[in-house]
Each structure stands twice: as structure tokens, then as C-alpha cells.
Amino acid sequence: MVCKxxxxxxxxxxxxxxxxxxxxxxxxxxxxxxxxxxxxxxxGHRRFARHWSVPQLRAELxxxxxxxxxxxxxxxxxxxxxxxxxxxQQDFALLQEEYATTREVVLSIDGLQPEKGHExxxxxxxxxxxxxxxxxxxxxxxxxxxxxxxxxxxxxAERLGCRxxxxxxxxxxxxxxxxxxxxxxxxxxxCDNHFLRDLAKPVLELDSHAKVQMRGxxxxxxxxxxxxxxxxxxxxxxxxxxxxxxxxxxxxxxHGLEVVLDYCAAVRGIINxxxxxxxxxxxxxxxxxxxxxxxxxxxxxRLKKGGTRKRCxxx
Numbered sequence: 001m002v003c004k005x006x007x008x009x010x011x012x013x014x015x016x017x018x019x020x021x022x023x024x025x026x027x028x029x030x031x032x033x034x035x036x037x038x039x040x041x042x043x044g045h046r047r048f049a050r051h052w053s054v055p056q057l058r059a060e061l062x063x064x065x066x067x068x069x070x071x072x073x074x075x076x077x078x079x080x081x082x083x084x085x086x087x088x089q090q091d092f093a094l095l096q097e098e099y100a101t102t103r104e105v106v107l108s109i110d111g112l113q114p115e116k117g118h119e120x121x122x123x124x125x126x127x128x129x130x131x132x133x134x135x136x137x138x139x140x141x142x143x144x145x146x147x148x149x150x151x152x153x154x155x156x157a158e159r160l161g162c163r164x165x166x167x168x169x170x171x172x173x174x175x176x177x178x179x180x181x182x183x184x185x186x187x188x189x190x191c192d193n194h195f196l197r198d199l200a201k202p203v204l205e206l207d208s209h210a211k212v213q214m215r216g217x218x219x220x221x222x223x224x225x226x227x228x229x230x231x232x233x234x235x236x237x238x239x240x241x242x243x244x245x246x247x248x249x250x251x252x253x254x255h256g257l258e259v260v261l262d263y264c265a266a267v268r269g270i271i272n273x274x275x276x277x278x279x280x281x282x283x284x285x286x287x288x289x290x291x292x293x294x295x296x297x298x299x300x301x302r303l304k305k306g307g308t309r310k311r312c313x314x315x
Contacts, residue, residue, distance in 0.1 A: 010155060034073065039065075042082035043074060054078075090134055096160060098129060104165040106136070107133075107153050108177060108191070122146070124153050129170065143174045150182045170194040200278035207283035214286055215271050225264050228257050259300075268295060 005019045021031070029036045035043075039061075046052040053058075054071050062065040088094065099105070106127040110122045119137035126133055133156060138145045147207075157164050167188045169175040179188050197204075270289045274282050 026149060034069065035067070035077065039067065040077055040081065041079055044085070046086075047078050047081075092156075092159070093157075095133075098131065099160045099162060102160070102162055104126065104128075104181055105157050105160075105162045106166045106168065107157070107164060108168040109146075109153075110148065110169060110191070111138075124149055140173050141172060143177050146174045146178045147182065150178045154183055196278050199282075204278065204281055207281035211226055211283040214283070214290065218267065218271060218290075221264055221267060225261065228260050228264075232257050263293065263297070 003021055005024050007019055008015065008016045008194060025031075027037075033040075043057055046057060046060075047054075054074050057074055058071055061069060068155040108125045108127055109122060110125075111122050113120045119139055120141065121135050121137050122141075124133045124211075125131065133153060133213055134149075136149055154164060164183055164186050167175075167179045167183065167186055168191055169179075169188070171188070171190050171194070176188065179186065267290070270286055270293070272287075273286065274287075
């Protein structure tokens with residue numbers, strides 16, 4: 001597609017020396033962009049709705065659509081997408097359309113800390129329509145820092161013609177005091193997730209202790225990996241010297257060695273997995289996963305699988 005640039009033909013025009021593009025160009029793409037709006041939306045949707053990585057986006061564009069973009073260019077477009085999305089979320093005209101038939105709102109506030117040492121991002125959400133209203137990075141959670149956010153949320157609700165029916169948070173002292181002073185008489189409830197986490201603290205402490213004990217019983221994992229890698233290196237060296245002998249070894253030892261390495265990788269991933277909430281503690285998940293590995297090892301030994309290798313680590 002070619003966009004023709006023009007200049008005014010009138011000699012009296014003050015903009016005669018300026019070059020203009022067609023008005024319809026902005027409906028297809030922005031000036032100095034390498035992609036159109038369709039590709040731009042495609043990138044944003046798959047990154048933030050489907051959680052694709054930048055290398056995955058780049059490979060899919062190249063393989064399926066023959067569009068070659070650098071990772072830096074994709075990251076730049078994704079940053080612009082975030083800015084446009086944030087601006088749209090805070091467009092008050094669109095907000096009024098969204099809440100045209102709503103008379104009461106339930107608000108929540110929570111702090112998100114991406115990394116230690118960085119500013120905490122405090123997010124105000126409306127839970128009825130499941131919509132993020134706004135967010136603000138703050139250096140601390142002091143009452144005076146939090147007050148402008150609570151006041152702004154109350155102002156937005158009043159402009160929308162809605163009554164704040166309830167606030168919800170993790171009940172930090174700053175939240176409790178500020179909500180009580182800015183929104184007097186409005187109920188303030190404890191977030192279900194934070195309540196459950198606090199309730200489960202004694203169980204999680206026991207679960208953490210159990211994880212330490214389980215890790216202490218799994219010894220010699222790295223030693224097994226070193227031994228297997230040494231045997232695999234010896235098999236590869238033998239392959240270069242004697243092709244026929246290597247073919248015989250390929251039917252037994254290498255396959256068994258790879259199986260052992262796979263088991264080691266699985267166990268290493270299990271003991272390093274710290275995910276899990278209060279309803280499914282990580283120690284419990286670790287115990288169940290290690291039990292599955294143990295059953296798998298016993299099945300292989302009972303069926304005499306894994307080549308000529310007989311040794312494995314103790315349970």
C-alpha cells in the first residue's frame with residue numbers, strides 16, 4: 001500500500017512548504033510505524049491476554065505472516081499498547097458509559113511490589129464490573145501517601161453518580177484509617193485471599209518445615225548426574241572409535257542414561273518448586289510429586305526397564 005504525500009499548490013498558503021499525508025492513513029497505521037493497527041492489536045492481545053513471550057511473538061509473526069520485527073521493536077509497540085490501554089481505561093466518558101446503569105460500587109485497593117527495592121504499585125479496582133480504575137506507584141504505604149488514592153476513588157464514584165457500598169483490602173493500618181476518615185460509614189471488609197493466607201499461616205509454617213526435611217532426604221542427585229554424564233561421554237568417545245560397538249551400546253546404555261537424567265531433572269524441578277497457595281501448600285504438592293516419581297521408579301524396576309543400569313538413589 002502506497003500513501004501519496006502532497007503539498008499545497010497555492011503560493012499564498014503559509015503551509016506550502018509542508019508535506020501532508022492522507023487523512024485515512026491514521027486509520028491504517030500511525031506515522032513512522034512499521035506495522036498496521038491490526039498487527040499492533042494482535043501483538044497486544046497475545047501478550048497480555050494469552051501471555052505470549054516476546055520471542056514467541058516474533059517467531060509467530062515471522063513463521064505465519066512473514067513479518068520480521070526485532071525484539072526491541074516488539075517491546076516498543078507493547079509499551080505503546082500499554083500506554084493506550086491505560087489512557088482508555090481512565091477515559092471518563094467511557095467510564096460513564098460503563099457505569100450508566102450502576103448505582104453502587106464495591107472498591108478494593110491493594111499494593112503490588114514487582115521487585116524488592118522498587119516502588120510499590122497501589123491499584124484501585126471496582127469489583128462489580130471487574131475494572132481497574134487507576135494505579136499509582138508510591139514509595140511507602142503511609143497514611144498521607146494513601147489518602148489521595150482513596151479520595152480520588154471517592155470522587156470518581158460521586159462523578160459517576162454511584163454510592164460506595166463497600167471497600168475491600170488486606171486491612172493495613174493505613175488503609176483502615178484512611179478509608180474510615182475519607183469514606184465514613186462505608187463498610188470495610190477483609191479480602192478473602194488475605195484472610196485465608198493469614199488463617200493458614202500456622203499450617204504454612206509446618207508445610208515449610210516439611211519441605212526442608214524432604215529436601216534433606218534427597219541426597220546425591222548431583223553425583224548421579226555426574227556419573228551418568230561421564231558414562232555418556234565415554235559412550236560417545238567409543239562411538240568415534242568403533243561404529244559397530246557403538247550401535248550395540250545405543251540399544252542399551254544411552255537410552256537408560258537419558259532416562260536417569262530425565263528423572264534427575266524432574267526431581268530437581270520438584271524440590272525447587274515453591275508455588276502453591278494456602279489451599280494447596282507447596283510442601284504438600286512436593287510430597288505428592290515425589291511420591292509419583294517413587295512409584296514410577298518402582299514400576300520401571302519391576303518391569304526391568306532402563307537398559308542395563310540398576311542403580312538409583314535411595315527413597
